[in-house]
Amino acid sequence: MGTNTPLTNIIVENERLHLALEAAQVGFWDYNLVTGQTEWSPICKQLFGLSIDADVNAAILLDQVHPDDKERVAEENFKSVSGLNEGDHDIIFRARRKDGGFRWLQAKGKTIRQSDGKVVRFNGIVQDVTLVVTARQQLEASQQQLHNLFEQAPIVLSIVGREPDFVFRLVNEAFSRLVDRPLAALLGKPLLEALPDIAGQGVENLLRQVATTGVPYVQRGAPIKLVQQGQIRALFVDFIYYPLREPNGDVSGVMGVIIDVTEQVLSRKKLEESNARYQQLSTELDDRVQQRTQQLESANQDLQRSNDNLKQFAFIASHDLQEPLRKIQQFGDLLQSQYSDQLEEGTVYITRMQSAANRMSTLIRDLLSFSRISTGQIDRKAVSLADVIDTVLADLDMVVLETNAIVDIHPLPVVQGDASQLGQLFLNLLSNALKFHRSNEHPTISVTADEVVRAELPNTVKSARLASTYHCIKIADNGIGFEEKYLDRIFQVFQRLHGKSEFAGTGIGLAICEKVVSNHGGVITASSQPGQGATFSVYLPA
The missing domain is CATH 1.10.287 (Helix Hairpins)
Incomplete structure (x- = not known):
């Protein structure tokens, strides 16, 4: 039969303790400052992100501590082993995990001293407290958020304790502005001491009623008098008094939610008083x-x-x-x-x-055309712009031959409009491109078409009829061009940029163009530089 000795009992107890710590995922350490021997449990190593068979020492473990916590941990360790503290070691810090992230650890230990006070041993436990720390941080953040919401709320909020004095526990900036007193003059002060001007107006009676019965009280448009900027002002407020309860159900205070509705109440009263006048105005x-x-x-x-x-x-x-x-x-x-x-x-x-x-005759014909376009009704039908351009070029055939012009027509869309007016539009634009060519070059004209959305319309123009998309027809030439500072003039009647001796014309053609495009719910604009040709852009609703 075996006999249990004190040493055997100690060994058994240590084994039980180690098993209990491992089951609880708690690591431990033991540091003998006399012999220099150290022991780090496998759980301890794992909590610091190291393998259980790793050779470690205090420096290696410290390297696993988060950089922002390392100095603080090293300082606490030094205080413990140097005997600079009372012998208790308790610190929460972050340590690296194997995956590179960090976990929160709590190390709790004690030091053993000799009779002369010298520390001879330092041991303790370490455990993962990430969930606890994270939960506390979330709780603190939530509390801070609630506190910020309370302080920054646009409505007036206040919390007072129970009777008899109803001491202000919390007030926000809105309440401070309403009563025209700083927060320091309100917090911790009894209601009537902080706001003597509300005495006798029934506020304390309502607070006492809510605190006693536990039933909220609501009133809208209630009259109240407050001192603001040294003068007594009559206000109207909507307010709600809520009872605040402890976990056991007892009422511990009252929260007041107040909204200043003075302007609304006065406006409503003024409206009611002026109703007869408004009836008279309505008749008038x-x-x-x-x-x-x-x-x-x-x-x-x-x-x-x-x-x-x-x-x-x-x-x-x-x-x-x-x-x-x-x-x-x-x-x-x-x-x-x-x-x-x-x-x-x-x-x-x-x-x-x-x-x-001849000029007079031409002017009369152009004025007649402009008059007809300005007053005539549009017979909207599907019009092929390709057919319109072909007809126009047939009319301009002699001019094209005389000037050796090159006219490049790209595919053109079908639009809803008046074929006759659209013919006048492109006749004026193409004849201008042929007329205003440079003397040393043959005219080169291109007619292209594209589809654009409303947002892509030039900022300088405004459509007569809104549409989601537009056909953009561009007539570009290599002619004499013009300075864009005259862009707002060229579409006006009788506006000419060149003398009659240089180029024939009445100054009505582009005005006709602008009127035709406007009749079709579109816009026309141009871009040019002197000597570099001109491009006229016609936007018609698609």
């Missing part, structure tokens, strides 16, 4: 609307008469004004052909008269 407005309607009807009649007069002018321009011009041209031709010998130098004046008559 109805009368004015009827008068305005009659004025608009009269204006519409005037506009109709104006349109009729404009149509009459168009008739006169196309018949009565043209007839005298034709007579002038005919008689001028007769004088030149039959009496040039007798007139001698007078033929120069006849030539100038003929030129002026």
Whole structure:
């Protein structure tokens, strides 16, 4: 039979202790400062991210500590082994895991001293407290967030303790601004001591009622008087008093939620007081609307008469004004052909008269075209722009041959519009491209088409009719160009950038273009540099 000795009992107890620590995933260490012997349990090594068979020492373990915690851990270790503390060692820090991350550890130990106070042994345990630390951090963050929300809330918040004094426990900045007192003058102070101006207004009675019954109290538009900037002001507030309860259900205080509705209440009262006046104004407005309607009807009649007069002018321009011009041209031709010998130098004046008559005739025709486009209705149909361009080029065939022009037409879309007006649009644009060419170069013109979304429209233009996408037709030439500072002028009636002696024309063509494009719900713009050609961009709703 075996006999249990004290040594055997100690060994058995140590084994039990080690097994218990391993089962609890708690590591331990033992450092004999006299012999220099150290023992680090396998769990201890694993908690520091090392293998269980690794040879370790205090320096190796310290290297596994997070850089931000290393100095603090080293200092606490030094205090323990040097006897600079009371003998208790307790520190929480981060240590590296095998995967490179970090875990939170707590090391708790004690030192053993000789009778002279010298430390001879230092041992303890280490355990993973990541879950505990993370939970505490989350709780602290949540509490801080709630505290920040309370302080920064735009509504007025306050928390007071129970009666009899209702001491302010918490107040936010909004409450401080409402009562016009700093936070320091409120926190920790009884209600009536901090706010003597509310005495006798029933606030303390309501707080006592909520604290006693535990039932919230709500009131809207309640009148209250407060001292603000040294003067008593009458305010109106919506407020709710909530009872605050302990875990056992007892009411420990009251939270007040207050909203200043003074402006709304005064506005409502003013509105109610002015209701009769508004009724009167409504009646007067109805009368004015009827008068305005009659004025608009009269204006519409005037506009109709104006349109009729404009149509009459168009008739006169196309018949009565043209007839005298034709007579002038005919008689001028007769004088030149039959009496040039007798007139001698007078033929120069006849030539100038003929030129002026021709310009006048052209101007009348252009004005007539502009008038018809401005007042005529659009018969919207599907129009092939390719067919329109072909017709225009057929009309300009002689000019193209005379100038040896190169006209490159790319595929063009089908649009909804008036074929006649669109023909005038491209006739003016292409004839201008042929007319304003450089004398030393043959005209080169390209007509291209693309589809763009509304956001890609130039910032300088605004569409007459909004659409999600637009056809962008570009007419580019290599002509004389112009300075873009004149861009806002070229689409106006009678605006010319070149003298009559340089290039013929009335200055109406581009105004017709702008009117046609506007009639079709689109926009037109141009880009150019002197001597580098011009590009006219026509945007039509797709």
